Amino acid sequence: MNLNIEEINDFLSDKNPLDIVKWAVSIAENPVITTNFRPYEVAILNAVTEVKKDIKVIWCDTGYNTVQTYRHAEELIEKLNLNIHLYVPKQTVAHRNVVLGVPSIDDKKHALFTKQVKLEPFSRAMKEHQPDVWFTNLRKGQTAFRDSINIVSKSNDGVLKISPFYHWTDKDLDTYLEQYNLPNEFKYFDPTKVESNRECGLHI
Template sequence: MSSAVESPTFDLAALNHEFEGAEPRAVLAWAVEHIPQGLVQTSAFNVDDLLITDLLYRDLQPAIPVPVIFLDTLYHFPETLVLVEQAKEHYNMNLQVYKMPDIDSREAFVAHYGEALWDTNVEQFHHVTKIEPLMRGLAELNTVAWITGRRRDQAVTRAEMPYFELDKLGRLKINPLAAWTRKQTWAYVAEHSMIYNPLHDRGYASIGDEPLTTPVGEGEDERAGRWRGSGKTECGIHI
């Protein structure tokens, strides 16, 4: 096991004041400079996540490549899994895949938890497939700060999201795209000929687990296709 990384103290109010309205690259450049060890990106390989990876790996290229955590829930779309491998090769990415211990197939998952756990107990489903593996991954990577691809305009529940916040364990959580819009993200994709999940072209604005993700209709929030009809807005990672 690697040695623990000493966690610095951050003035959140000062950082959020300084960077409000800043471009994502400026936020990431600050993070790379001030957190040379213990900086991690978490990614579901949605288009915003890949934009951050593109800035880190193509543009900024820190001396220590930023590890990218991907949570293999066993229930991703096939297109997502193809993209993960494509992006890993394209960026020569330090990809760190975390999953449930001792369960490595959908068949094994059903044998242990029963049919459609996402219907019978969605909180447990997210805990065992996402929250526990993520917390384990952040700990094993001695994370000081982790980067997300969230934007304020994705949903009303994210409208007040800051650039910098602390997670439950006091790690810094960085949201470089906080003030960006969906339009700006896709303009960046076009400008830099970025790879992205083809499901985005089929109406899937936000892509999660296959059983819990549907296309988004005209005028709906970007995340309206997640947990449709349940009233649920987050899987628990960002609560």
């Protein structure tokens, strides 16, 4: 897909998330959306499925989610009728707890842990589905890396990444969720990031 990213971002800069989704779907041959059902994920899931109801929703479940996150996921899958494609690590949590555990972010084993529970399942999913457009809920202010991108960016593999809510704040999203009567869940934990301002490696 030969597109000028800077020109596209200029074109989309004053568009609302729904219009951004509509534009991206219009140029896509095989779009996907990824989710981990973290707080505010319901916003992008709602916006994208409003435009393309049958879009493939890739959920890479690390196996370490909170009980609340799993319940939230099940609620959204039913409420939005999500076309879920689930990917999990090749090793169970119980087995990994014996041989590796959950290393701290300062432990050299943390990179291996991240690869096992997040990067490998994600890589497997993208290889199987071969998307040309990838919807994700990256937002400015989340991490230093995310501050450096924009509504539209490209992955290392050349997939067009679309972040419709990139410039939105939590307050903006709260209003959106209230408008559409959508549930949210804040009891979420990502063992590969631990700290909210760290990048997990999926988007770099």
